[in-house]
Every structure is written in C-alpha cells, then in structure tokens.
Amino acid sequence: MIxxxxxxxxxxxxxxLLALAVLVFFIIRLMPADPVARLVGFNASPEAYAQSQxxxxxxxxxxxxxxxxxxxTAGQPGxxxxxxxxxxxxxxxxxxxxxxxxxxxxxxxLVSLSLLVSLLLAIPIGMYAAARPGGAVDKGAYVWxxxxxxxPDYWWGLLFILVFAFTLGVAPAPLGRxxxxxxxxxxVTGLILVDSVLRxxxxxxxxxxxxxxxxxxxxxxxxxxxxxxxxRQNTVRALSSDYVMFARACGLPQRTVALYALRTALTPxxxxxAVFFSVLLSAAVTVERVFSLNGVGQYSVRAILNFDYPAIQxxxxxxxxxxxxxxxxxxxxxxVLDPRSRSH
Amino acid sequence: MSAQxxxxxxxxxxxxxxxxxxxxxxxxxxxxxxxxxxxxxxGQPGCGKSTAALALLGLVRPPGRITxxxxxxxxxNLLEMDERQLAGIRGSQIGLVTQSPRSSLHPMLTVGAxxxxxxxxxxxxxxxxxxxxxxxxxxxxxxxxPARRLDAYVHxxxxxxxxxxxxxxxxxxxxxxxxxxxxxxxLDVTIQAQVLDRLxxxxxxxxxxxxxxxxxxxxVANYCDRxxxxxxxxxxxxxxxxxxxxxxxxxxxxxxxxxxxxxSASSPQPDAIRNAxxxxxxxxxxxxxGLRKVFRVxxxxxxxxxxxxIDLAISRGECVGLVxxxxxxxxxxxxxxxxxxxxxxxxxxxxxxxxxxxxPVELRAERARMQIVFQDPLDSMNPRWTVExxxxxxxxxxxxxxxxxxxxxxxxxxxxxxxxxDALERRPRELSAGxxxxxxxxRAMVTRPDFVVLDEPTSALTPETTAELVGLLxxxxxxxxxAYLLISHDLTTIRDACDRxxxLYLGQVVEEGLTEQxxxxxxxxxxxxxxxxxxxxxxxxxxxxQTDRTGLLGEIVPVSESLMGCRLSPRCPHAxxxxxxxxxxxxxxxDGRRVRCWRALEGDLE
Numbered sequence: 001m002i003x004x005x006x007x008x009x010x011x012x013x014x015x016x017l018l019a020l021a022v023l024v025f026f027i028i029r030l031m032p033a034d035p036v037a038r039l040v041g042f043n044a045s046p047e048a049y050a051q052s053q054x055x056x057x058x059x060x061x062x063x064x065x066x067x068x069x070x071x072x073t074a075g076q077p078g079x080x081x082x083x084x085x086x087x088x089x090x091x092x093x094x095x096x097x098x099x100x101x102x103x104x105x106x107x108x109x110l111v112s113l114s115l116l117v118s119l120l121l122a123i124p125i126g127m128y129a130a131a132r133p134g135g136a137v138d139k140g141a142y143v144w145x146x147x148x149x150x151x152p153d154y155w156w157g158l159l160f161i162l163v164f165a166f167t168l169g170v171a172p173a174p175l176g177r178x179x180x181x182x183x184x185x186x187x188v189t190g191l192i193l194v195d196s197v198l199r200x201x202x203x204x205x206x207x208x209x210x211x212x213x214x215x216x217x218x219x220x221x222x223x224x225x226x227x228x229x230x231x232r233q234n235t236v237r238a239l240s241s242d243y244v245m246f247a248r249a250c251g252l253p254q255r256t257v258a259l260y261a262l263r264t265a266l267t268p269x270x271x272x273x274a275v276f277f278s279v280l281l282s283a284a285v286t287v288e289r290v291f292s293l294n295g296v297g298q299y300s301v302r303a304i305l306n307f308d309y310p311a312i313q314x315x316x317x318x319x320x321x322x323x324x325x326x327x328x329x330x331x332x333x334x335x336v337l338d339p340r341s342r343s344h
Numbered sequence: 345m346s347a348q349x350x351x352x353x354x355x356x357x358x359x360x361x362x363x364x365x366x367x368x369x370x371x372x373x374x375x376x377x378x379x380x381x382x383x384x385x386x387g388q389p390g391c392g393k394s395t396a397a398l399a400l401l402g403l404v405r406p407p408g409r410i411t412x413x414x415x416x417x418x419x420x421n422l423l424e425m426d427e428r429q430l431a432g433i434r435g436s437q438i439g440l441v442t443q444s445p446r447s448s449l450h451p452m453l454t455v456g457a458x459x460x461x462x463x464x465x466x467x468x469x470x471x472x473x474x475x476x477x478x479x480x481x482x483x484x485x486x487x488x489x490p491a492r493r494l495d496a497y498v499h500x501x502x503x504x505x506x507x508x509x510x511x512x513x514x515x516x517x518x519x520x521x522x523x524x525x526x527x528x529x530x531l532d533v534t535i536q537a538q539v540l541d542r543l544x545x546x547x548x549x550x551x552x553x554x555x556x557x558x559x560x561x562x563x564v565a566n567y568c569d570r571x572x573x574x575x576x577x578x579x580x581x582x583x584x585x586x587x588x589x590x591x592x593x594x595x596x597x598x599x600x601x602x603x604x605x606x607x608s609a610s611s612p613q614p615d616a617i618r619n620a621x622x623x624x625x626x627x628x629x630x631x632x633x634g635l636r637k638v639f640r641v642x643x644x645x646x647x648x649x650x651x652x653x654i655d656l657a658i659s660r661g662e663c664v665g666l667v668x669x670x671x672x673x674x675x676x677x678x679x680x681x682x683x684x685x686x687x688x689x690x691x692x693x694x695x696x697x698x699x700x701x702x703x704p705v706e707l708r709a710e711r712a713r714m715q716i717v718f719q720d721p722l723d724s725m726n727p728r729w730t731v732e733x734x735x736x737x738x739x740x741x742x743x744x745x746x747x748x749x750x751x752x753x754x755x756x757x758x759x760x761x762x763x764x765x766d767a768l769e770r771r772p773r774e775l776s777a778g779x780x781x782x783x784x785x786x787r788a789m790v791t792r793p794d795f796v797v798l799d800e801p802t803s804a805l806t807p808e809t810t811a812e813l814v815g816l817l818x819x820x821x822x823x824x825x826x827a828y829l830l831i832s833h834d835l836t837t838i839r840d841a842c843d844r845x846x847x848l849y850l851g852q853v854v855e856e857g858l859t860e861q862x863x864x865x866x867x868x869x870x871x872x873x874x875x876x877x878x879x880x881x882x883x884x885x886x887x888x889x890q891t892d893r894t895g896l897l898g899e900i901v902p903v904s905e906s907l908m909g910c911r912l913s914p915r916c917p918h919a920x921x922x923x924x925x926x927x928x929x930x931x932x933x934x935d936g937r938r939v940r941c942w943r944a945l946e947g948d949l950e
Contacts, residue, residue, distance in 0.1 A: 240405070240406045242444055242447040243447065243448055243449055243450045245405065245442075246440065246442055246449070246510070246513075248403060248431075248434065249403055249435065249514075250439075250514070251462070251465055252462065253465060254427055254428070260450050260453075264451065267452070338452055339451075339452060339499070340451055340497070340499050
C-alpha cells in the first residue's frame with residue numbers, strides 16, 4: 001500500500017518537474033538579454049556573432065530549441081532532458097550535470113547540517129518553553145526569534161565573520177569548505193565531511209568542520225527562532241490536550257505522559273522539516289556567497305548573471321528535484337508515524 | 345447504603361477552591377462519597393461541576409490551579425501528594441471518565457496499547473496478561489468484536505465506542521470510585537442508554553462508587569441514588585433522588601424539576617390538523633415524494649443512500665418531527681427538502697410549486713417563504729456582524745422592504761423571540777447559547793416564512809433553555825401560522841413540540857404517526873427502542889430496575905442497498921429469518937399510521 005503511494009507520488013513529481021522545465025525554458029527566454037553578445041563581446045564582428053549564435057543553436061526557431069532541450073529532435077548529439085541530459089554550459093562548455101554534481105552536495109551539506117543543528121536546538125528549547133510558559137527560556141527564545149529574524153542572513157554572516165574570524169580569531173576566514181592548503185579527498189559522495197571520512201583524511205575533516213561552523217551558525221541563528229516557536233506551539237497544544245489529562249487521570253507514570261505529549265507534538269514538526277529545508281535552500285544563495293562556498297546557490301547566481309541558459313535550467317530543476325524528494329520523504333515518514341494520515 | 349453503617353466516607357472533600365487566572369471556578373466545594381453509592385452532580389453550565397469533579401483527582405485543566413481544600417482518601421489528603429503518589433491512586437483507586445472520549449484517547453496509539461499501559465501501570469501483569477485483561481474489559485463495556493477493536497485507533501471508532509473504551513480504561517483496575525464527567529453528552533439516546541447501562545452494571549460488579557456529573561434529569565432519575573446540586577462553584581443542595589424530585593430545595597432544582605411537569609402538562613398543540621396520515625390535499629404546504637440522495641463514500645464501491653425514497657407531507661401551521669439516530673439521514677432530508685442540497689430523485693412541492701425543478705434564480709425568490717435554523721447557531725452567523733445585521737440578512741437578500749420596514753420587522757422579531765433590546769448591537773459570540781439560538785430563530789422568522797426547517801436546534805442547549813426554546817417555537821407558530829419540520833434526536837423536544845412524528849432509520853421512514861401514538865404505543869421495533877432508551881425524569885420507574893432492557897444491538901451501521909430484507913434486522917431483537925429475506929415496505933394502518941415492519945403489522949410484537 002505504501003509502495004503504491006510512493007510510486008504515485010514519484011509520478012506526480014515527474015510531471016511537476018517536466019512542467020517546471022517547460023516554464024523555466026520559456027521564462028528565461030523572455031528575459032531582455034542577449035547571451036550571444038555576453039559571450040562574444042559587444043565589439044565582435046557580425047560574422048563572429050552569427051557563428052556563435054549558430055553554435056548555441058539560438059538561430060533556430062524557439063519551438064525547435066525547445067525540442068532540442070527536451071531531446072525530441074532526431075539525431076541530436078547528447079540528447080535532451082528526456083534522455084537525462086541537461087546540456088552543456090555555454091560558459092564552461094562542460095556538461096551542466098557534471099557541474100551540478102560538484103556544486104549540489106556543497107549546498108546539501110550546508111542546508112542539512114544547519115537544519116539538523118536547528119532541530120537539535122529548537123526541539124528541547126521549544127518543549128522546555130512550552131512546559132514553563134512565561135519562564136526565562138520561553139521569553140529568551142521569543143526575543144531571540146524576533147531579534148535574529150529581523151535581519152537578513154548575509155548580514156549576520158558578515159557580522160559573524162567580523163567577530164569570530166577577524167576580531168576573535170576563533171574561526172577560519174571564509175575561504176570555502178576547508179583550508180585551501182589542503183588537497184581535497186577524491187570525491188565519492190561530493191559531501192566533504194563524508195568523503196574525508198571515507199578516504200581517511202582526518203585533517204580535511206577537522207578543517208571542514210571549522211570552515212562549516214560559521215555558515216552553519218549563520219543559518220541556524222536566523223532560522224531557529226521560527227522553529228522554536230512552532231515546536232513550542234505544538235507542545236503547548238499537546239500538553240493541554242484531553243488525552244494528556246486523561247493519561248494523568250489514569251495514573252500513567254510521568255515519563256509515559258511526557259512521551260504521549262512528545263509524540264503528538266513532534267509529528268507535525270516533520271512537516272516543518274520540509275518547509276524549512278526549502279527556506280534554507282534559498283537562504284543558502286546568499287550565505288554561500290558570503291562564505292565563498294561553491295554550492296548550487298553560487299552556481300545559479302553565476303549562471304543567471306552570464307545568461308547561461310542551460311546552467312540556469314539545470315540548477316532550477318536540480319533544486320526543485322531535491323525539494324520534491326524531501327517533501328516525499330517527509331510525507332512517507334508522517335504516514336508511518338501518524339495512523340490518521342494513513343486512512344484517507 | 346450499607347457502607348455508611350461501616351462508618352467513614354470513601355472520599356471526603358472539604359473547601360476545594362479552583363482559580364482560573366484570578367477567576368474562581370470552584371469556591372469551597374465539599375462532598376462526601378460513600379462506598380458503592382451512585383451520586384449525580386447537577387448544575388447550570390459554568391457552575392463548576394466538571395472542574396470540581398476533576399479536582400477530586402487533583403486534576404485541573406490548564407491554566408487553572410487548585411488553591412485551597414482537602415480531599416481525604418483513606419485518611420490521606422490527595423491535594424498534598426506529589427505527582428508520583430497521585431499516579432498511584434489515579435486510575436487504580438479513583439478512575440475518571442471524561443466528557444469527550446474521542447479526544448481523550450491518544451490519536452497515534454492503538455486502543456489496546458493504551459489499555460495495556462493503564463493496566464500495567466498499576467499491576468505487575470505481563471504484556472500478554474494485560475492484553476487478555478484489556479480484551480475482557482472491552483467485552484465488559486459491551487464492545488462488539490473486542491479482539492479486533494484492540495488494534496483500532498481512536499479515529500476508527502464512533503463516539504459511543506470511544507466512550508466505552510474510556511470507561512474500560514477507567515474501570516480496568518477496579519477503582520473504588522469512578523468519576524464520570526458528562527459521559528454521554530454527545531451520544532444518541534440509544535447509545536446513551538447502552539453506555540450508561542454498562543457503566544451501571546460494570547460499576548456494580550466491581551463494587552465501585554460513581555460520581556456522575558450531568559445536566560440531564562433523566563440520567564439522574566434513572567441511575568443515581570443521591571443528587572448534589574452546585575451553583576457558583578459550591579454545593580447548594582444534597583439529598584436522595586426521591587427527595588430531589590419530590591421536594592427540590594434550591595431554586596435551580598425547583599426550576600429544572602418543575603420544567604418536566606410543566607412541559608408534559610402543556611402538551612396540547614394549537615389547533616393543527618390531527619391526522620396521523622398527514623394533511624388533506626388542500627391543506628398541504630410541503631409534499632415530498634420519493635426523495636432520494638446518495639453520497640459517494642471513499643473506500644466503498646457503491647454509493648450510500650443517506651435519504652432513500654422518503655414520502656412526507658406537512659400542512660400549514662403543522663409541526664412535524666423527524667427523529668432517528670445520527671446517521672439516519674435526518675439532516676440530509678431536511679436540507680434536500682429546502683433544496684440546500686440537490687436530491688438525486690424525487691419531487692418536492694412547496695405550496696403547489698415544483699421546488700425540485702426550479703432553477704437557482706426561481707429558487708432564490710422562494711427562499712423568503714422557507715427558512716432553516718441550524719444546529720450550531722454560532723457556526724451559522726458571521727462573527728463580525730452585529731445581531732441586528734445577522735437578523736436583517738434574509739430581509740436584504742429576499743425581500744424589497746424599505747429600511748424603516750426592515751427595522752420594524754427586526755424589532756418585532758427580536759421582541760417575539762424574547763431577545764433583550766441591547767442584544768441587537770452586540771455580536772453573536774457575546775450572547776449565551778440560548779440567546780444565540782433565539783437569534784437564529786429570529787433570523788429564520790424575519791421574512792415571515794410559511795415553513796421553517798429546524799435542524800437539531802436544541803442540541804447545544806441546557807434542558808432549561810431547551811424547554812424555553814420549545815415554548816418559543818410554539819408561541820411563534822401560534823402567532824405566525826408557520827409550519828415546522830423539527831429534526832432532533834432529543835425525544836423530549838420532539839414530544840413537547842410536534843403534532844406528528846416521522847421516524848427515520850438509514851434513510852427510510854420506518855414509522856409515522858401522531859406524537860401521542862408514537863410515544864404512547866410505538867409499533868416499529870426501532871421506534872420502540874428509541875422510546876425505551878429515552879430516559880424519563882421519574883425516579884419511580886427506573887430503567888435499571890426493569891428486568892427486560894433489551895434494546896437495539898450495537899450501533900447504526902450503513903447496510904448495502906442490495907441487502908435483502910429489513911435494514912434494521914442486524915440490530916433488531918425481534919428479527920427472524922423472514923425479516924432478513926423480505927424487503928419491508930411502509931404500510932398504512934387503519935388508524936392512519938404507517939409502519940415498515942411485517943411483524944409489527946401482524947401484531948407479533950404486542
């Protein structure tokens with residue numbers, strides 16, 4: 001039964017991705033931009049311009065370009081989206097897929113780690129605040145949420161660099177994922193923390209933790225306030241519920257009663273995970289920039305500034321794919337944990 | 345009361361005070377409960393009876409606090425114990441049955457797992473033994489297929505079943521005292537009787553004393569042996585049930601007990617057409633033939649007929665009652681007759697016009713002449729509007745009166761419905777439930793309709809306000825000659841307000857007749873069961889004293905339309921093989937009644 005649901009959801013996701021691909025393709029081309037001029041320069045001869053235009057395929061009618069993009073044109077080298085190819089970057093002439101495989105893990109690592117730390121902080125704090133409403137922790141969390149959420153994340157990032165890297169010197173300068181003097185391990189998963197363990201490169205692991213600390217702290221700092229608030233609300237609701245009171249009336253041990261409340265308070269939090277994953281993905285764009293991380297956020301910004309159409313399309317689809325998969329995973333977990341969502 | 349001779353109360357509470365953020369909900373509550381007694385606690389909503397009952401277990405709903413008092417239990421003060429000591433007593437020596445069973449069970453754990461936990465928290469039973477015991481408890485409270493129910497989640501249970509599970513959990517460690525807080529307030533009469541019978545029997549078998557919080561005089565009269573009346577957070581009267589009904593002392597007690605005699609004495613109706621078969625052709629205001637409405641239900645292959653071939657006639661100025669358990673199709677039928685929902689088949693004639701063929705524009709023109717009052721008054725009003733705006737809305741939508749005429753009409757109706765004058769400028773939420781329902785009635789009546797459908801108008805009201813509303817409806821009928829279709833599962837309301845009664849079961853009319861025929865000598869087994877389950881407020885003919893209490897089995901369960909035979913047969917105590925083989929038809933009888941049961945028609949059931 002669960003498999004039928006998963007397959008159904010995957011099919012829906014495929015349709016969503018395809019629709020998104022169509023949208024992105026046409027919206028990019030509505031931009032008042034001239035990618036050929038951007039590539040050959042404004043002083044290029046008309047011949048060079050035409051040659052470049054032809055090489056990019058931009059001389060062909062729009063619908064034919066679209067068919068190239070999808071991979072419907074017969075005898076097309078390398079195929080298109082339907083064959084699993086995202087095309088080549090106009091800027092680097094490298095396959096977009098290869099570039100994404102390099103940049104996406106950087107972002108995923110940053111976002112997942114930030115989300116994990118945020119939840120590890122927010123769950124106990126939120127629940128503690130709910131158990132003692134109006135107490136010091138409750139008020140503190142409230143003030144933090146207001147304060148941290150009132151400034152943009154890149155601003156906090158710059159401030160943290162100033163304070164921790166330059167003034168106090170306890171964190172490394174924002175120069176990427178690890179000490180630039182260290183050779184990175186050969187990629188396996190693309191996640192630097194995982195790869196350095198797999199390759200036994202402990203020096204890189206330690207360095208990577210240090211370099212990730214500030215960007216992760218920046219993201220956690222700005223997003224936790226909101227997560228704490230929601231967990232607090234869910235917990236307050238669970239604690240004042242009839243079933244918690246009835247459990248106490250039945251003389252269940254305090255530990256069991258707490259677990260009863262915990263279970264209903266945390267299940268809705270799962271849905272939050274998916275929401276905040278998306279929030280953090282977009283926050284990564286600026287945070288990566290501040291900390292010189294070559295993630296998919298930076299990649300997208302570069303692609304947009306260069307009018308690199310295949311790269312833009314690839315980045316959008318990749319991020320959308322990740323979001324859809326996270327939502328799917330969360331929904332499946334929710335169905336497993338909450339019997340009510342199973343019987344619709 | 346042999347325990348009194350043994351000396352010492354089981355529980356004695358003195359001077360309990362409970363505060364809610366500075367507001368005192370319970371103020372010096374004192375009570376003694378004897379071993380094995382069945383005590384009813386009565387009082388108006390907000391008098392603190394539920395809060396006081398919870399406080400006996402040392403419980404308060406947040407953000408309340410118990411600020412004073414003593415609850416002596418076996419010589420020790422419960423209110424001075426820590427959570428750990430309290431946990432040892434709660435659920436093992438004192439059990440609690442809550443008002444809202446479905447929200448009292450954990451939504452993500454199976455019923456069995458919760459029962460097992462409660463049992464094991466107070467015994468050294470193994471998991472397997474606890475499961476056996478849980479099974480036994482579910483059987484004791486009358487749950488069918490208990491083994492299957494153990495693995496059910498609460499959202500898979502009906503309210504009645506959930507309430508049995510809650511009772512099973514409260515009783516599973518054989519507590520000496522069971523505190524039950526309005527345990528049947530959301531249940532149908534049939535299920536209410538089943539649940540209370542089981543509670544009474546189980547408590548008797550286990551030797552538990554019961555403290556039952558309720559507003560229902562019928563429950564008090566039928567099950568309790570003592571009555572405690574509360575007002576403004578304290579006990580104002582305490583006596584035996586017989587004493588309470590013969591000589592109620594406090595003014596609240598006098599009022600509610602007086603209500604019963606008052607209502608039954610004033611039964612004669614305004615001069616409506618007293619014909620059991622319905623009105624003569626020329627008097628007919630509403631005529632419904634072959635009304636049918638089906639719903640597609642997820643998880644079922646065939647559609648479900650909520651209303652199945654209903655024939656009905658209502659004459660001018662008549663009040664017809666539509667009764668049946670929840671799920672019998674009453675509400676859907678009422679909405680279809682007004683075409684608030686579109687029926688799938690059948691014709692509806694309203695004052696001779698074919699309502700079922702009307703286009704929306706034509707229908708709108710008729711709306712001023714037919715109105716509805718909904719079950720939840722607050723839910724059917726715009727919370728931002730003042731009461732005056734709420735009442736005016738039908739005038740704006742369906743009439744072309746001038747502003748002055750509208751204002752006059754609103755004033756007239758608010759006077760006729762007994763609304764205080766300052767109510768017009770307030771918002772619906774600021775009024776009491778009784779006044780809210782009066783606003784709903786005023787809104788329905790403001791266009792001077794010929795016909796009003798009242799859909800469970802009293803279900804949110806106390807017995808007192810219910811009686812007032814019934815009086816008001818009768819009054820308005822005399823004044824404006826309006827006809828009602830009164831939908832209710834509350835038989836007292838039906839008996840006091842209606843000329844004729846139509847009984848529905850699973851979308852079909854099973855019996856129809858004059859009110860006194862239906863209540864005096866019900867023929868169809870379903871009607872009999874409904875009437876028998878109705879708890880009348882008479883401590884001298886208690887339900888628990890009767891030897892034969894066989895009612896319907898189980899709960900209303902939709903049956904397949906292709907099923908041959910009587911739809912009630914799976915639950916009917918009189919069903920024989922022919923009942924399961926033959927589809928039953930509604931047959932008219934000599935006295936004008938119509939009954940859908942061959943055994944009743946042949947006189948087998950007398």
